[in-house]
Amino acid sequence: MLRLGIVGCGRVTTMFHLRAIKETGDLSTVAVMDRNESNMNKVKKMCGAERCYSSFHQLLIDAEVDALVINTPPEFHESMVLDALKAGKHVLCEKPLATSVEGALRIKEESEKSGLIVMTVHNYSFTPCLGEIESQIGSGILGNIQKISATFETNLRNYGAKTDFRLKNEFGIVEDVLPHILSCTHKIAGVAVRVLDGDPIKRKFRVVDNLNLIMETEKGVEIDSFMSWTKVIPNFKMSIEGTYGSITTDLIRMPFGYKIEIDGKRKEVFEKKGIKVYLDLLRFRHPGFVNQYSHFKKVIMKDEPPKFTVDEEIAMIKMMQNTLYYFTKTMD
Secondary structure, eight states: OEEEEEEOOSHHIIIIIHHHHHHHSSEEEEEEEOSSHHHHHHHHHHHTOSEEESOHHHHHTOTTOOEEEEOSOGGGHHHHHHHHHHTTOEEEEOSOSOSSHHHHHHHHHHHHHHTOOEEEOOGGGGOHHHHHHHHHHHTTTTOSEEEEEEEEEEEHHHHTOSSOGGGSSTTHHHHHHHHHHHHHHHHHHOOEEEEEEEEEEOSSSSSOOEEEEEEEETTSOEEEEEEESEEEEEEEEEEEEESSEEEEEETTTOTTEEEEEETTEEEEEESOOSHHHHHHHHTTOOHHHHHHHHHHHHHHTTSSOOSSOHHHHHHHHHHHHHHHHHHHHHHO
16 A cells, blocks of 8 residues: 655645545555645545644655655745655656756756655546557557647636646746646657747736647657637647548547547547546546556556656756747747
8 A cells, every 4th residue: 555645735636636546546645734724624534634734844754654746836846856755755746847957857866866756747648548549659550740739728717726826927828738738749759849839828817828839849740739728618639640640539528539540531449438438527537647646656666667757857847948938038
């Protein structure tokens, strides 16, 4: 049994993490921590944790905690991950792992020194259909990958976040949404390394809340992405185009299926479908979170290698910084 301590008792914890931990099996939340006593007590009751702390230091010295789940605003990630590693705890941290490449490098150094596992929450990259799509592409069925179109749309107002860190920066949407796109495309198209073009839009918030971003990967594949905080019904659509055909899916609405077209012939592939799948999605029970936690435990137990290395996380953070630099330069 892997014993977890949860840091941060906000919306992402109550909506996604607690359900996933419960459904994964062989995981137990033994302690929770938050400076907001009301949120902390609510999560403690929901997950049946034995102890709660208002001090991060108190949680760090809890000898019965094997690993920490860090669900705090990004500005705290680096320092909390480093402190957790120094205290002998494995870490699963919400994205991004750090707010700078330098910070991520410090985490890499400490992780290697301690021998402890550090993983970032990239739940959509663990969507069942994406694994199948990666296998199909690896078999060469699409030929050479030429372009990926990715659209991630959600509704920030309906999400009901407990903190407003997303709205503190002009381009908070980059920190919030871009990691989802990068984590789901880099196994297929390679690491994104440069911005080709972009169009920021303000529709309902005082900061950029819709963003079209065109990137290029190390393999020369174009990623045409669109991010939105103002869509009523969430979706995460992906279309992968190759020399022989294309594959399309919606990682939110169609987590077990995809459509493939080769030489003009279309085929729908579904591992699982039915009313239960749709009810689970309405209840925010996306299978990617359960798969992520299962993977986290297996990596700690040395049953499988990590899906993402810290070096790959650093490459994603570098792309986020490149994006922010691009818009800073073009808007001056």
